[in-house]
Amino acid sequence: MRVLRLVLAASLVLGLAAPAAAVGTGQAATIYSASVRRTEHGIPHILARDIGSAGYGYGYAFAQDNLCALEEIMMTANGDRSRWFGPNADAGDLSYGPLTNLASDTFVRSVLNNGFLRRVMDQPAPLGLDAQTRRLIDGYVAGVNRYVAEAAAPCHGARWVRPVTSDDITQMGFLFSQFGGLHEFQRAIADAKPAGSTGAAIPHPRSGEEGSNGGAIGAHGVVGGDGAALLANPHFPWLGGDRMYQVQLTVPGVMDVSGASIYGTPFVVIGHTQHLAWTHTVSTAQRFTLYELHLVPGDPTSYLVDGRPERMTETDITVPTGPESSVTTKVYRSRYGPVLADGWTATHAVAVRGASADNGRAFNEWVSLDQDDSVAELRETQNRYQGVPFVNTIAADATGVAYFADASAVPHVTDEQAARCVDTPEAKALYPTEIELDGSTSDCAWGSDPDAVVPGIFGPSRYPTLSRADFVTNSNDSSWLTNPAAPITSLPAIYGPVGTKRLPRTQLGLEQIQDRIGTGFTLANMDELLTAxxxxxxxxxxxxxxxxxxxxxxxxxxxxxxxxxxxxxxxxxxxxxxxxxxxxxxxxxxxxxxxxxxxxxxxxxxxxxxxxxxxxxxxxxxxxxxxxxxxxxxxxxxxxxxxxxxxxxxxxxxxxxxxxxxxxxxxxxxxxYDITAATDSGLLGSDGRFGAVTMGSSFVMAVRLTRDGPKARTLLTYSESSDPSSPHHGDQTVLYGRGGWVPDRFGEAEITASPELSVSVLCGRGA
Structure with missing residues (x-):
């Protein structure tokens, strides 16, 4: 009976026409149709006849599991936290550190001011959203909103629950892409005031445990010498908006991808297709540079460039703090980017420029990756869009290639330029861990490459890359020891150090891989890199x-x-x-x-x-x-x-x-290798326990790739649903504690064989 239901669902999905006329309007409306098949632990497998319908099924399924979390992320992405939760409450950003809602809202509203993001997204592709990505987003929004309309008093009747818009989704994704860049300066941007600082150093309040492990084993390292294997082990917060959600999206003839998305995004960011698997690790490359501004004497809001004064722009940012109250804050911006609170004296100020501050390309890139089926296709996608914001890519395919690239957006600052433009004793002491350039000369503006899709970043010909038949790996150190047999050395310092002590995780990962590479990897011992x-x-x-x-x-x-x-x-x-x-x-x-x-x-x-x-x-x-x-x-x-x-x-x-x-x-x-961390010191507290773990291994995936298709195991450490009433709120967390895994049901036969299979057919009309 289970199989018959699935066949019926598939025929309904594949048999409907996508567009139809809205009755009585004379205008074309979009008709969505998708089948949501859930297997063990509530993992949804979306089957749809077109990419918009895939988004529709995905949006509905995600809202079923995480509507309240999505609404709160949307609130953050719109700068509305103070309105509902109070301006002085903590914003809950585990990737940043303590931050008030008011500072978060002021930052968000400043970077999205005056329709900036919509102008970015409306550029012609590849810079702005392409048609396929728009259809996926629109379908996702329609699916979420269908669930919002159906749910009875969602989120305990909270007044802040509302329908989602496509702008909400792009804002969520855009803010995620600022991680490691402008994201690090939320408070400093919100609190900046003319000559309001004593010249203190710029703080970067990361928790220190974000990151990831990734390893790809090529044909020479797998048992039988056929195909490849990959382990994905991203480390990210277990609470808040940076969590991951497991899903499979299938549009026959267009897309078949299984993996994990970031909450609120309608595409897989780490996963596998039929013959390709990839993961990401946080890169050591810098996402921003600071600029020292030499202020005009007597005028703390004007600065000199090439001997000529330029005035900072001053923008009033109004943040609602209640039904009838608000706070207005001035934010200041230079030609380089926002001006920061720290370091702003009567004679000098500091501005920050982020490499992804205008990045609307990342959505397109991941939607394209979800359709790629080889390392060669993945490389072409990354070279075309150049939108990955802050991570390395580790990939493998069924031909036996293991591949590494830092194909992320990196400020184009060469060592030669840094030698000229890092010119103060304080900046020289921090270089290259932090790069502060001389803002008084246009000669210190970021350079560019002919093959860069936008000015100011390094192009694909400059990326650190490595293709191997044995292995590549990364655990948040620089690309130097991606494979010790082929060290990557000729890189600008902004990409990260060469010849320096590695993280313990890097050393342990290399030891584990080198110990096993001679006898060969299988799916079982690939996942032992973590579960050991x-x-x-x-x-x-x-x-x-x-x-x-x-x-x-x-x-x-x-x-x-x-x-x-x-x-x-x-x-x-x-x-x-x-x-x-x-x-x-x-x-x-x-x-x-x-x-x-x-x-x-x-x-x-x-x-x-x-x-x-x-x-x-x-x-x-x-x-x-x-x-x-x-x-x-x-x-x-x-x-x-x-x-x-x-x-x-x-x-x-x-x-x-x-x-x-x-x-x-x-x-x-x-x-x-398996990172778990609390937000405190790590030592025992007065109750004789360590603080509750809130960060670490999140979506874990071990994949064995052959020409006949993938075999994989997965685990989502904090489970699929953030809703305490859901049966899938902690089921995989219990499994994680026991060292267990979930079989990755990728093919139709595997999905229909699930003893917990449930099927829902969704049809609906878009806006």
Whole structure:
């Protein structure tokens, strides 16, 4: 019966005509028809006869699971948070840090002022939205709005729930693309006032745990030497607007893609088609540069360029703060971009220019990627649109190619230009971690390449790229060690450092891949890169720490007490060195290592660029700081009445799936491949637990690609629905804690075989 229902649904979807005349109006209306097939854990597989209908089915399904979250994201994207939630409340932006609703709203309304984004999106493609992308967005909007109309008192009858518009969707996507660029300066843009600063440094309040792992294994690295494999492991917030949602979109003959979208966007950003899989990792390339403005004496809102004064533009931004109240703030803009609060004195100011500040191309690029079926097609798409805002791309296809590219929008600042234009002692001290250029000369404006789709960014011929038959990988370090056998070295400094110490995750990922590449990867051991829950710091230092405390079990704490660490020593000796929820000793190790890692002399063997994967190493057990760290860790557990052999599940949990659910993994300092992180210090709190996990591994996908098609496993760590009443609010979160996976049902036979299959046929008319 299940199969018959599906066949009926497919015939209805594929048999309807797409456009029809609206009765009585004389105008063409769009008729949408889609089948929403849900499999285990509520994952929707949308089958539609055209791309607008695919958007329609997707919008309806997403709204069923996440309408209230979508409405709040839309509120953020319109600068309306203060109206409904109050100007002083926290905006809930986990990717940024503490930020008031008023600052968020002022920033949003300033960057979208006077119809700016609509003008960007209305440009001819590829700069603006192409016709196919518009149809997908319009269908998505119609699907969401159908659910809004059907839902009874959605979001507990909240007055802020309203129908969605296409402008809302583009604004959500545009603001997401500002991550790493203007997004980092929301407060500084909103708070800027003439000569209102003491010259403080510009803050970048990231949490430090965003990022991702990605690995592609080519034909020489997979069992049988046929095809390729890929692991996608993005690390992003588990709350707020940067979450991911799993979906499959199928339009026969046009698109068949499975993967994950960012909340509120109608396309897959990480996923696979029949013969291609790709993922993204946050790139080290900078998304902005600062410009030092030399102010006209006596006039803090005018600055000099080539000896001539230019006046900043002043715009009044009005933010509603209630039904009948509002706050108006002036924002200031230079030729380079917004002026910032920090650094604005009587003689100097600082402006910021973002590489994606006018990027309307990203939507087109991902819609095109969703239809690509080879690395060659993916490269052509990225070269055509040049719209990826802040991430690297790791891809593999069934021909056995493993591919890496930082094909993102990067300011065109060469090393030669930086040598001329980074001209103050303060700027030179920060370079190249942060680039502040001299704004007093037009010679320091961004350059361009002939093959760049817009002025001011590097073109495709300058991208760091690497194609291999063995592997490529990235874990948020620069592209230098994408594959140690073929280091990428000839890059402008703005793309990231060469020859520097790598993140523990980078080293652990390279070790895991190199250990396996000789015997070959399968789907099962591809996903073990994550589920093995290896801990880099433990593998390098645990045995030495145990030897140290066995030799001398009485160590001095930071407050001068002698601490008997023998029980803790035994717990660490018995620990597996891994971070699954049941691993005993992981809690004590974290308390120790987060302290020890702060010690300058923690390693006896320092980093060596000629041995970048294996160094640093060898715990310096003679270091007083290292010995004290273990004493303090054991003492802290005793004070909190936490057993030294407590399992990780006793202290590490999340509440995003309802209740308190144990989750595996650890943070960047310890060096887990499977990142899980709280927003606090990472140490035990007064309740004897770490803070609730709110960030880390999100949509995980392991794919094996062959010419016969893909086989994949997936996991969405915080589950499909943000609605606490949904059965899919925490079901995959529980599975994550158990080390489980979800089979990726890509083909029709796989979908119809799902024991939990449900089918809904949707037909409706667009605006």
């Amino acid at each position: 829950e290896r801990n880099w710091s433990a593998e390098r230092a645990r045995d030495a720490a145990v030897t140290m405390c066995r030799h001398d079990p009485l160590l001095m704490s930071g407050d001068g007490r002698e601490v008997d660490v023998s029980a803790g020593c035994s717990a660490l000796a018995a620990w597996s060195g891994r971070n699954s929820v049941g691993d005993r000793g992981a809690v004590l190790w974290r308390e120790f290592w987060l302290r020890a890692a702060r010690v300058p002399e923690v390693w006896s063997v320092p980093f060596d660029p000629s041995r970048p994967v294996s160094t640093p190493n060898t715990l310096d057990t003679d270091s007083p700081g290292v010995r004290q760290a273990l004493a303090d860790a054991v003492l802290r557990l005793a004070q909190l009445h936490v057993p030294v052999d407590a399992p990780l599940s006793a202290a590490q949990y999340t509440t995003v799936g309802g209740g308190e659910l144990p989750v595996p993994g650890c943070g960047n300092v310890e060096g887990c």
